[in-house]
Amino acid sequence: MNFSEKDILQIEEKGITSKEVEEQIEIFKRGNIKVDITEAATTGNGISKIESAEKHELIEFYDTEKDKHEILKFVPASGAASRMFKSLHNFADEFDPERHELREYIDGTGDKDLRHFFNHIEKLPFYEHALKKTRKNHSGYDDLSHDAQYKLLVKTILESDGLFLSNLPKGLVPFHKYGTHIATAFEEHLLEAAKYLEVNGVAKLHFTVAEGDKEKFQGEWKEIQERVEEKTGVKFEIEYSYQDPKTDTIAVNNDYEPFRTEEDDLFFRPGGHGALIENMNQLDEEIVFVKNIDNVVTEDALQNVVDHKKMLGGKLFQVQKKVFNYLEILEKGNVSSEKLNEIQAFLNDELFIKGSSNEDLFVEYLKEKLHRPLRVCGMVKNEGEPGGGPFLVKDKNGEISLQIIEGAQIDNDNPEQAKTAREATHFNPVDIVCSLKDHKGEAFDLHEYVDEEMSFIADKTKDGKPLKALERPGLWNGGMAKWNTIFVEVPVETFNPVKTVSDLLKESHQPR
Structure with a gap:
């Protein structure tokens, strides 16, 4: 591809190279790669249904463990209203x-x-x-x-x-009217975080916002800080970040040539929420809860949400402990065949990783599969809400693992794949807790665990002209494709997104 000197300067100002732009153009020519879903993850087959007694145990375990960890809530909040x-x-x-x-x-x-x-x-x-x-x-x-x-x-x-x-950014739209004040989604996230994130009297939150909106959020925090800290008895550390310009992607025309503006500049678009893996990779904390800005509840419904957040966190600590223990055993060497079989059974039965390895490399295979970021994802029974779903997916090497898959990634022209997709019983509400450090306390480089082939091409327009846009692998789809994953059922009451203004009129958004 022949880029002019002006093009190369524009590309370098983005913090990327001409080679990376050429690689993006090749993805357009290749087209979307459909995933191979082998089964829908369902209760008892990929999704755990946790009964009352175990739920209380996990909540207690979370409360016991959390003060030993650096914990943060990560909220994608760049969406405009x-x-x-x-x-x-x-x-x-x-x-x-x-x-x-x-x-x-x-x-x-x-x-x-x-x-x-x-x-x-x-x-x-x-x-x-x-x-x-x-x-x-x-x-x-x-x-x-x-x-x-x-x-x-x-x-x-x-x-x-x-x-x-x-x-306004959606996070600063008034969501709930109480007797003494009106609360935004931003404020409700703080109140929720105070109930399960607080360590030593402090709760940490990180909001990814659009450039130009940071000051608006800071202004809102100034307005509400005294009320929120007095009500919760908690101090808040709030960070903000923007989507890095180097994660923007080139747009092309229908002939796969770079799309140009009326000023003859190359046209780059934001790479979708998958680009936020870059922001997450910059975090210092070990345990990170992820939740979208518009998914909040009123104060009277908060305890149910908090209990299930702690349940997911307790499950993460439980599985993390097991993974770290197995890695330490494998690294010491001279592991009995019984213990190796136990570790493989854990991979198969709890992490739902189905693969095979050369016998001589079996220990290295187990280490490689265990030494990954870990996430526990809440899944809600499907009641017709839009969103990706949990599936068992086979990769190009024949290995099967748990993945969150969007409808656009499924080959609906293939009758078998379409049938499997219809068998899905749950969907992804983006209710995730992540472990971002390994058993030695070292941070994972999250870029290494992205499946770049899960990028997505969409048809858009600019100045009335058609173009093709490239979205990076979604944050909780391809962005976390090579993580270890646990799916847990959570009740629909914990999922209350506001997609349209009319959603604010639902009972779940009317304080009692």
Whole structure:
């Protein structure tokens, strides 16, 4: 590929090389590689269902162990709220109260969420603020028809002379209205973290944010710090990071040539949440809980979430202890055949790693399989929510392991693969706890455990022209493909994402 001097300068400013860009272009030409799912992971076959007595034991074990570890909560929080308010933007642009009735407009869109929104609008945490602002901005508001009032109210929620909520990062949108205050998702993450992350009176959190949003989060923390620390009795250490520009990927046109802007510059796009493996790799902590910014609950429902977080953490400590013990035994040498068989049974039966090794290299094989980052992932019974699912997957070397797989990675043109995908009983709510250091306390280089072939090509547009975009292997998909994995069932009540503004009207987001 012949890049101009201007191109090479632009590439180097990203912190990457021309060779890396050429390798990305080759991935476009190769196309998406579909995974080979052998079975859906189900209860008793890849997913553990933990009964009440064991759950309490794991919670107690977590509470006993946690003070011996450096623990942090990692929250991907770079998402903007604009997508959350998409249907309201459409409404504000299209609805004319002088020409249509609201009911007719909603019937025409077929948008059930929008109907629910207007039927229960007064339950929104920011409704009273929006109403007050609308009346202030529009002196004749109370004399208008209901439909015209709704139009102005929505515009106030969205626009810069109103609340401008769709311009915020999602983490700073008001989510829950309490008697004394309104809480954002950011605040709810802090309250949750205080209940299971606190070590020596301190809870540590790391938010990955969009450039330009760090100051907004810091401003919110300044506003709420006194209230949150007083309520929890915990001090917080809060870190922020951005998605590194060197993780951006080149876009191409339909002829697989680099896509160029109207200024004839190469066009790079953010590499998706898989690029955050770079941010995670920079962490100093050993134990890291991962949870998305929009998945929070109200304070009255918090204990159930906390109990299950501790259960997952207790399971991680339990398995970690076993892995570290086996690695120490293997490194000492002269291991009995009975002990080797026990370790292989652990790999097969608890980590669901099914593979084979040359007999002469068997000890090295066991070491290599055990010496990996470890994650315990909560899985929720599938009730029609979108998201990846847990599967047993065969890699190109014939080894089978537990993986979280997105629908786009499955070869639905293959009847057997499509049938296996339909047998999935659970989905991934992104409720993960990770162990990032080995038995000697040394940090893993997480780049070594990414399956680069799980990158994903998507069709997008720029300036009205079609392009192909490359997303890096998803953070909990290909980004953690070579980790050791345990799946544990968690109740659906622990999963309360806010994808649209109407989700804030669900009972689970209405404080009691």
